[in-house]
Amino acid sequence: MSPTADAARVAAARAGDRHALESLLGDHLPLVYAVVRRALGADPDVDDVVQETMLRAVRHLRGLREPDGFKAWLVSIAVSQIQERARRLARHRARAVAPLDLGVAEPPDPDADVAALAEDRVDVDRELRLIAQATGFLNAAERQTLALWSQEVAGTMTRAEVAAALSLSPAHTAVRVQRMRARLDLALTVLRALRSAPRCAGLGEVAASWDAGAEPRWLKRLGRHVADCEACLLAGRRGVPAARVLALPWLLQVPAVLTEGLPALVGAGSAGAGGAASGGVAALVADAVRRVAGYLNVKIVGTAGVGVAAATAAVLAVTATAPPASPPTPPAPPPQAAPATTPSGTAPTPAGSPSPSPPAAARHVVTAQGVTSADLYVAVDGDDSGPGSAARPYATLARAVDVVQPGQVIALRAGTHRPAATIAITTSGLAARRITLSNLVGERPVVDGSALPGGQWLINQTGGYWTVQGLELRNAPSHAYVCRSCHDNVFRRLSMHDNGDTALTLRDAGTRGNQVLDSDFARNHDTADRGGSADGLAIKNGGGPGNVVRGNRFAENSGDGLDLSNFTDPVTVVGNWAYGNGHNRWNIAAFNGPGNGVKLGGGSPAPAVAHVVVDNASWDNAGYGFTEAGNPGRLTVTNNTAYRNGGTGFAFVYSQARLRRNVALANGRDVQVGGGVDDAGNSWGQDGWATTVLRSGDPATARGERAPTGQLPSTTFLLNRKDKTMGASMTAGAAAPPPA
Known part of the structure; x- marks a missing residue:
């Protein structure tokens, strides 16, 4: 997430906007956990330190002087809490150091390719366990530095943010990182030499009196021998460098226990802050963290999960856990005929008999690029009478979603799947046991709706706790995907194009806690309404809190790019691009076609809703770039760019919107605001803004391919030379997700 987007959300949170704060937590709680876990390893105090960090952030949010430095500020609080824990331990008896596992290991391939390593979980586990053990040789300050540096190599923090978190200058930080890396590399070399077969006799003599505890004093003794021994150096340097392993994108699993005690902690924070305003923010934090808890256990945060993954291999898998004591009851599916067999091959439960407990889900790696294994498989050459295994997959997605259980993973294999009827998803997952529908890593399945009867939807879903990712949905005669009263779902890395109505629609009451991430919605059009109905993404005609739209492209649809018509609760819209909508490409x-890029209202009358709209770009649309569409609410519209739209760039006439640091250039009309709008500090109120300040006015690179993990392509399009704090960052939520 860009610093300007963080600043806007901090401002909105201070003003009492629960959804801006929700977005902040969803983006930064995994980072805090990763830093603390890297510094403390498997210490039982990890969760306590994370909770205390979040509580202190609650107490002092209003005192943050530079909101655009929120990430570094929050991490600095975590570092302070790590240091405080070290001081507490120093005042008490030192804890016992667990002996290292020095069993002989298969020597790693010195020519191992990192890409291949990323696909081989066994090798990754080995390297990560070794790094975790090597961390024990570092002192407390070095572990703190490693915790932050691991996030830097993972791409979730910059060197400047690392320096700010350590309260050091960049130059001093570079020296500290260099020293830490030297000791980490030495520790890894020593451990590999100790585990080599055969082990050097001289090293064995030095280690004869060692209790195998990873203590800094022993690193010096063992390191002296290794540095002077050619055999030990050769054995110790066979392995993938730590920086390359730490840069792999792996799953960050945040324990649910972090949320269980938050209400009480936040209450204490409110009392400690001593103010209604601070208490209000605290209450928002408690509620927001509870909401994101359901998906954080499978959230991919770009490469942010690397830090914690390196501390323990256990966090690399999605583990089926027992549901909470009082789990939400999913809506019951409509009655259906019992299948002949279950996926395990057993007979189904007779009608009227008590349902057996759902089987424990297998452990599967769920990354932003897809899954490597699943409980159920679907392939174009499969057979619905089979067990749905990798060897005997189902033939239809309808069969898989009919029998899937909470906690399970469905892998849709590559190829073009052509359902003959609407696929109905009626089973819900649980907060701790989500259902995942995904591609396999390296495969891109296509669901083609051209065989459906006219007017039918391709997918119709109710319920929640699903992650749907890595699919291409096309050629539906009507809507591609409609989710009705859905909650706590994640839609990620989807491509929905050339459908006969809106690509993805979230609608009806109870539409809450959903995330639409890193997806493309393009060239959808309808003929019944002469192009007026087919949008890229619509969250409309309903209500529910906590919905987030981030990192998407809404391109060349006949209607609007994003449509929030008649939706009664705030939606957070961050880091999206809308372009080319509303042009008649189909004769x-x-x-x-109305052709608005981002439509933030609508209805008769339009409800008053305080949507949060940060760091988006809207260009070459036939209609408005950004419009309230009659919404009279208190919208937050910050750091957005409108360029070359046929209508007005920013049209906010009836609302009480607050517009800050937005840029409008070369639109039919750059801005139109009413008397209730606060629009201080935007390009149209300043001198010197013209298209000549743009680094690039050519959108070709912005229309390019995404990164494998879903991030939007790198581009200089719409960036400006005049003031980098103005307009969209065009990084489009590069800190990922929430997720899955």
């Missing part, structure tokens, strides 16, 4: 007679 539709009497074309009626």
